[in-house]
Amino acid sequence: xxxxxxxxxxxxxxxxxxxxxxxxxxxxxxxxxxxxxxxxxxxxxxxxxxxxxxxxxxxxxxxxxxxxxxxxxxxxxxxxxxxxxxxxxxxxxxxxxxxxxxxxxxxxxxxxxxxxxxxxxxxxxxxxxxxxxxxxxxxxxxxxxxxxxxxxxxxxxxxxxxxxxxxxxxxxxxxxxxxxxxxxxxxxxxxxxxxxxxxxxxxxxxxxxxxxxxxxxxxxxxxxxxxxxxxxxxxxxxxxxxxxxxxxxxxxxxxxxxxxxxxxxxxxxxx
Amino acid sequence: xxxxxxxxxxxxxxxxxxxxxxxxxxxxxxxxxxxxxxxxxxxxxxxxxxxxxxxxxxxxxxxxxxxxxxxxxxxxxxxxxxxxxxxxxxxxxxxxxxxxxxxxxxxxxxxxxxxxxxxxxxxxxxxxxxxxxxxxxxxxxxxxxxxxxxxxxxxxxxxxxxxxxxxxxxxxxxxxxxxxxxxxxxxxxxxxxxxxxxxxxxxxxxxxxxxxxxxxxxxxxxxxxxxxxxxxxxxxxxxxxxxxxxxxxxxxxxxxxxxxxxxxxxxxxxxxxxxxxxxxxxxxxxxxxxxxxxxxxxxxxxxxxxxxxx
Numbered sequence: 001x002x003x004x005x006x007x008x009x010x011x012x013x014x015x016x017x018x019x020x021x022x023x024x025x026x027x028x029x030x031x032x033x034x035x036x037x038x039x040x041x042x043x044x045x046x047x048x049x050x051x052x053x054x055x056x057x058x059x060x061x062x063x064x065x066x067x068x069x070x071x072x073x074x075x076x077x078x079x080x081x082x083x084x085x086x087x088x089x090x091x092x093x094x095x096x097x098x099x100x101x102x103x104x105x106x107x108x109x110x111x112x113x114x115x116x117x118x119x120x121x122x123x124x125x126x127x128x129x130x131x132x133x134x135x136x137x138x139x140x141x142x143x144x145x146x147x148x149x150x151x152x153x154x155x156x157x158x159x160x161x162x163x164x165x166x167x168x169x170x171x172x173x174x175x176x177x178x179x180x181x182x183x184x185x186x187x188x189x190x191x192x193x194x195x196x197x198x199x200x201x202x203x204x205x206x207x208x209x210x211x212x213x214x215x216x217x218x219x220x221x222x223x224x225x226x227x228x229x230x231x232x233x234x235x236x237x238x239x240x241x242x243x244x245x246x247x248x249x250x251x252x253x254x255x256x257x258x259x260x261x262x263x264x265x266x267x268x269x270x271x
Numbered sequence: 272x273x274x275x276x277x278x279x280x281x282x283x284x285x286x287x288x289x290x291x292x293x294x295x296x297x298x299x300x301x302x303x304x305x306x307x308x309x310x311x312x313x314x315x316x317x318x319x320x321x322x323x324x325x326x327x328x329x330x331x332x333x334x335x336x337x338x339x340x341x342x343x344x345x346x347x348x349x350x351x352x353x354x355x356x357x358x359x360x361x362x363x364x365x366x367x368x369x370x371x372x373x374x375x376x377x378x379x380x381x382x383x384x385x386x387x388x389x390x391x392x393x394x395x396x397x398x399x400x401x402x403x404x405x406x407x408x409x410x411x412x413x414x415x416x417x418x419x420x421x422x423x424x425x426x427x428x429x430x431x432x433x434x435x436x437x438x439x440x441x442x443x444x445x446x447x448x449x450x451x452x453x454x455x456x457x458x459x460x461x462x463x464x465x466x467x468x469x470x471x472x473x474x475x476x477x478x479x480x481x482x483x484x485x486x487x488x489x490x491x492x493x494x495x496x497x498x499x500x501x502x503x504x505x506x507x508x509x510x511x512x513x514x515x516x517x518x519x520x521x522x523x524x525x526x527x528x529x530x531x532x533x534x535x536x537x538x539x540x541x542x543x544x545x546x547x548x549x550x551x552x553x554x555x556x557x558x559x560x561x562x563x564x565x566x567x568x569x570x571x572x573x574x575x576x577x578x579x580x581x
Contacts, residue, residue, distance in 0.1 A: 010384055014381060014399065017455070018399050019398060019401075021413055021417060021455070022401065022413075024413060024417060024424070028416060037421075038422070040427070041431055083309060084310050085310070087306035087307070087308075087309065087310075088306055088307050088310035090306055091302075091303045091304075091307050094303070097303045097307050098307070104566075104567070104570050105314065105318070106310065107569075107570055107573075108563060108566040108567075108570070109314070110566075111512050111565065111569075113516070113534075113538060113555050113558040114535065115535065115538040115554070115555040115558070116321050116322065117318075118539075118543070119328075119551055119555060120320060120321040122543075123548075143317035146310070151573070155577050174297055175297045179306075200404050203406070204404075204405075204406035204407065204408070204409075206406070206408045206522070207518055207519075207535075207539070211543055221408055221409075224408060224409060225408070225522070225526075228412075233416075235416055239413070239416070242409045242412055245406070246405050246406055246409050246410075252404055253397075253401045253403060253404040254401070256404070257400050260400050260404065261464055261467060264460055265505060265573075265576075268572075268576035269468075269502065269576065
């Protein structure tokens, strides 16, 4: 009995530690500046809610433009990643294209210092007029997510038995038809999981976004710290922006819970 | 493949239909390379071009709006003699060790706690996994509110229970706060990787140990830990991979404090605040060198776990 009490107490503490900071975002977004700075632990929950922060966010900034830009760039880059990664991962899983070296090169780009790509592309994009455009950031996110997607899909493709293809070969189907009609539907769920991960990472990405977008194509992540001014931080609207911008990723995390471990370990651990 | 002549053998001239481009591309021999074409293109543009660009500029004195010129190994010498580089490397390493150690210990403890059937375990799992996919920048901004000196909730609680306030984002304490934020966001990862490992352990071995009268600590140390070692290795390597690139949490909480800089913050300051492209490229390449070694080890472990190599 005491063990059970201890168990549920531990669970409650863990849950509180995890959930409270997220809950805090939404609490703070409904508080006035004075309430945020109010002293006394009880003041955390006892305050008169206000919508002023959201009003300031919606009327005073380009929040909706930024959300729209983020969505466009995340979706476009994820689509491109799929075009590149699906066939490549299939090739790696079936024929070990390039004898492991190519797959290693691909995965190692995930660990590349972002500056290695950011420095040359900043000047290349400047010359091509791609700075602060949707296309520019989409291309960078293609690079950013491609290695991860290829490796994760590689794991999914490996689970499809080779016999299926052999049978189709015997029936006289060509390689491309087999890929399109037999392999692709089977890897569909895996591809969907991979795509959601790419979407989330494109949504959250900050470093490239802060360098390669300024006004017209600015995405949401570089727009969050703008409330940090010299000497004064405007917490209310910032928490409103943070709260709204993380909503899609919270939803994704909730629905992807069975696959998060698998995705984050590049398919190595099936949670 | 063009006209195929087999005159010598058969004495007849055989004409084979010229294969279309599409047929060649999807033939058994070339299809695997056809599949890799988009990937190879992306790699050529986004990997090899930047690498050569950085390599070239690392030997140049290259500041923005000035003609660049060759200076040999001068950038490398300057980089390695820069105390701020060693400070940044030290901070990165420091945070890395703290985070991984804490995440493994916390993760193991909670995984052992959760390794049973209990009511509401699925919703629990969902709630605890939430931080993993949330933007680290957004969370670090939230934490900088929670860890504020006077009005921050954490300090208020500390004061209420009689502990003096902590200067969370001071020069010296900053990296610990950053580590704390990062641990908060990532401990669920270790929990659920290790939990997946615990659930897949062979049951009879543990029953046999119980029958033999082994204590639970002995079982844990001699059976559970060694069996989970490959998974812990994967956690460590993946975390190294992410932590070595740590950028957002520090930017979100203390971007103006060079004392708490990590490797990437330092490189980006040189390259994009000072626009010293030569030195920036050099630093990026040095950082690349470190990460390639780590990714080679990580790659072997991942392939082993996927069963792709023995």
